[in-house]
Amino acid sequence: xxxxxxxxxxxxxxxxxxxxxxxxxxxxxxxxxxxxxxxxxxxxxxxxxxxxxxxxxxxxxxxxxxxxxxxxxxxxxxxxxxxxxxxxxxxxxxxxxxxxxxxxxxxxxxxxxxxxxxxxxxxxxxxxxxxxxxxxxxxxxxxxxxxxxxxxxxxxxxxxxxxxxxxxxxxxxxxxxxxxxxxxxxxxxxxxxxxxxxxxxxxxxxxxxxxxxxxxxxxxxxxxxxxxxxxxxxxxxxxxxxxxxxxxxxxx
Amino acid sequence: xxxxxxxxxxxxxxxxxxxxxxxxxxxxxxxxxxxxxxxxxxxxxxxxxxxxxxxxxxxxxxxxxxxxxxxxxxxxxxxxxxxxxxxxxxxxxxxxxxxxxxxxxxxxxxxxxxxxxxxxxxxxxxxxxxxxxxxxxxxxxxxxxxxxxxxxxxxxxxxxxxxxxxxxxxxxxxxxxxxxxxxxxxxxxxxxxxxxxxxxxxxxxxxxxxxxxxxxxxxxxxxxxxxxxxxxxx
Numbered sequence: 136x137x138x139x140x141x142x143x144x145x146x147x148x149x150x151x152x153x154x155x156x157x158x159x160x161x162x163x164x165x166x167x168x169x170x171x172x173x174x175x176x177x178x179x180x181x182x183x184x185x186x187x188x189x190x191x192x193x194x195x196x197x198x199x200x201x202x203x204x205x206x207x208x209x210x211x212x213x214x215x216x217x218x219x220x221x222x223x224x225x226x227x228x229x230x231x232x233x234x235x236x237x238x239x240x241x242x243x244x245x246x247x248x249x250x251x252x253x254x255x256x257x258x259x260x261x262x263x264x265x266x267x268x269x270x271x272x273x274x275x276x277x278x279x280x281x282x283x284x285x286x287x288x289x290x291x292x293x294x295x296x297x298x299x300x301x302x303x304x305x306x307x308x309x310x311x312x313x314x315x316x317x318x319x320x321x322x323x324x325x326x327x328x329x330x331x332x333x334x335x336x337x338x339x340x341x342x343x344x345x346x347x348x349x350x351x352x353x354x355x356x357x358x359x360x361x362x363x364x365x366x367x368x369x370x371x372x373x374x375x376x377x378x379x380x381x382x383x384x385x386x387x
Numbered sequence: 388x389x390x391x392x393x394x395x396x397x398x399x400x401x402x403x404x405x406x407x408x409x410x411x412x413x414x415x416x417x418x419x420x421x422x423x424x425x426x427x428x429x430x431x432x433x434x435x436x437x438x439x440x441x442x443x444x445x446x447x448x449x450x451x452x453x454x455x456x457x458x459x460x461x462x463x464x465x466x467x468x469x470x471x472x473x474x475x476x477x478x479x480x481x482x483x484x485x486x487x488x489x490x491x492x493x494x495x496x497x498x499x500x501x502x503x504x505x506x507x508x509x510x511x512x513x514x515x516x517x518x519x520x521x522x523x524x525x526x527x528x529x530x531x532x533x534x535x536x537x538x539x540x541x542x543x544x545x546x547x548x549x550x551x552x553x554x555x556x557x558x559x560x561x562x563x564x565x566x567x568x569x570x571x572x573x574x575x576x577x578x579x580x581x582x583x584x585x586x587x588x589x590x591x592x593x594x595x596x597x598x599x600x601x602x603x604x605x606x607x608x609x610x611x612x613x614x615x616x617x618x619x620x621x
Contacts, residue, residue: 145486158486211489237487244481310490310499311476315402343403352479353402353472355501356577362493371585377403378583384398 140166140227143235144179146191149248152255156248158237168228172215173198173205175227176238192251200224200365203300206307207252208239213304213363221302221365241307245314245349256303258349259317263301265345266338267321271330289327296324298366305360305368311352316360318346319376320368326379336383343380405468410581412465413574417600419458420567424604427611430547438541445523445543446533466509473502497573504570511563518550551615560612564605571601 141164149156163182166175173195180190196204205222209215215225230236238252246254299320306314322339325331331338354373361370398404426444430437444450490499497504526532535541551557575597579585584593 147486156483208485208488211485211487212492216492239485239487242481242483242485244479246481248483308493310480310494312479312481313402313476340397343401344397347400347402350479351402352476353406355406355472355476355498356573356580357494357498359490359494370580371587374580374583374585376583377407377581380398380401380403381407381583384401384404 137232138167138169139164140168140230140232140234142166142175142230142233145235145237146179146252147239147248148191148251149240150250152247152249156251158239166227168226168230170227171198171223172207172209172225172227173223192249192253194253195223198223201300203302206241206254206256206302206304208237208241208307210237213241213308214302214365218362219365219367221300224365241303243303243306243312243351245312245351246303246306254303256301258351259301259303259314261349262314262318262342262345263321266334266341267325269325269330270334273330283329285328292371293324293327296320296327296368296372299324299364299368300366302365304363304365306351308359308363309352309354310357310359311355313354313360314346314349314351315354315373315376316364316368316370318342319372322379323372323375326375335379336386339376339379339383343376405472406581409465409468409472410578412461412468413578414582415457415461416465417571417575417578419461420604421600424607427547428607430544431611431614434544437547438535438543441543442535442541445527445535462512466505469502469505495573497569498577501570501573504566507566508563508570511559511566514556514559514563518556519546522546548615548619551612552619554616557612557616561609564608567608568601568605571605572598575600 141162144161144163145158146161147156148159161179161182163175163179166178170178173193176191176193183190194204194206196202198205200221200223203221205214207214207222209222209225214220214222215229217225217229240246240248240252240254241256243254245258246256249255297320299317301317303317305316306312309316322342325338326335356370356373358370361368399408426437426440429440535543537545551560576590576594579590579593584590
């Protein structure tokens with residue numbers, strides 16, 4: 136057990152969206168292996184504030200792995216070396232005393248850097264607005280859940296797709312900067328359920344159109360997104376989206 | 388809602404439409420490869436049947452005037468769209484690269500280097516066309532000799548064997564087939580994913596078959612080249 140790790144951090148510092156950034160090197164010690172990665176960054180920021188330097192800006196919110204706010208490309212991998220976790224759930228025990236850790240923002244043309252490690256993921260919001268919803272009124276007139284029977288497998292798959300937190304790790308890690316895992320999760324989540332089927336055609340056409348407009352790249356099925364996804368969103372969703380898109384494009 | 392014609396244009400211009408077209412042309416090319424291999428393998432088994440099948444393929448109007456242009460189009464489309472998408476994808480990554488990136492931790496090499504294995508295959512195709520396809524076109528459509536005969540017998544087997552007497556050429560062919568295998572290792576299973584086929588039940592088996600196809604077909608081509616080289620060594 137180590138309560139006293141010494142680390143060298145190489146952190147991307149960038150004043151604002153327009154400035155050029157660069158990697159800065161910081162030394163940290165007395166890092167406990169029980170800390171989360173974000174707590175380690177909090178320690179770094181305390182140290183920076185105490186020495187009169189500008190703290191490092193990074194995104195974070197719930198710190199329990201469900202909000203999708205934290206990001207970071209850590210030592211060459213989205214959300215770091217652990218699997219199935221967001222950066223806030225990555226723990227310092229994944230690193231060794233004396234390690235050098237590269238900390239960079241999620242990179243993509245469609246995710247411009249705002250400051251330091253904070254990127255603008257508004258492109259994801261715009262894709263959601265283009266069709267990632269159902270227009271069925273689901274509040275105030277709730278009916279019994281079993282009124283519309285749904286095959287168990289469909290319900291499970293829809294639920295799995297719905298666990299996507301929209302963090303953008305798929306885009307950050309994809310060699311093509313493709314957003315297809317994210318978009319497919321949103322498309323599949325609804326297309327599998329009766330409430331979503333009504334708008335299925337327009338949804339997939341509009342969301343894919345918006346995705347292309349935002350400047351994301353094209354999927355080449357490397358599968359890197361699925362490996363790095365903190366929620367284990369399956370590539371199967373991309374196949375579902377491809378099929379949905381094909382159907383929507385060929386049917387009148 | 389979009390009118391249908393507009394939808395079709397959007398489809399061609401969309402990321403998913405292009406990826407489906409890449410897969411469909413890929414399917415066609417893999418089918419072509421399988422039949423090309425089958426016919427070439429006949430040359431190992433029987434000179435006579437290789438000659439007669441080659442003559443049929445080379446002179447049948449349906450194959451020559453319908454399938455051959457489709458094949459040519461598929462090759463050109465698959466290559467140019469592949470390169471075009473690669474350029475677009477590089478641009479989508481943005482201007483600043485990761486200082487530290489470990490792509491090998493989450494995606495196999497073959498899936499990340501399709502454009503390079505593809506370009507290697509393109510270069511090979513140049514040699515291959517120069518060796519076989521262009522002389523064939525010249526004989527048949529420029530000189531107008533549709534008989535398939537040379538000095539009283541079918542020329543196809545002799546032409547094939549003659550090309551595989553040069554060790555350098557045999558070496559280049561073998562190397563090209565290694566690139567083909569690498570390309571297919573990703574391409575086969577990827578095509579199914581692109582057209583929307585991914586099922587817990589069939590995909591694992593399909594991937595296994597894809598790996599089998601990707602190794603056996605190129606290895607078979609290598610075997611054919613080496614067979615003709617070795618069996619005609621003095």
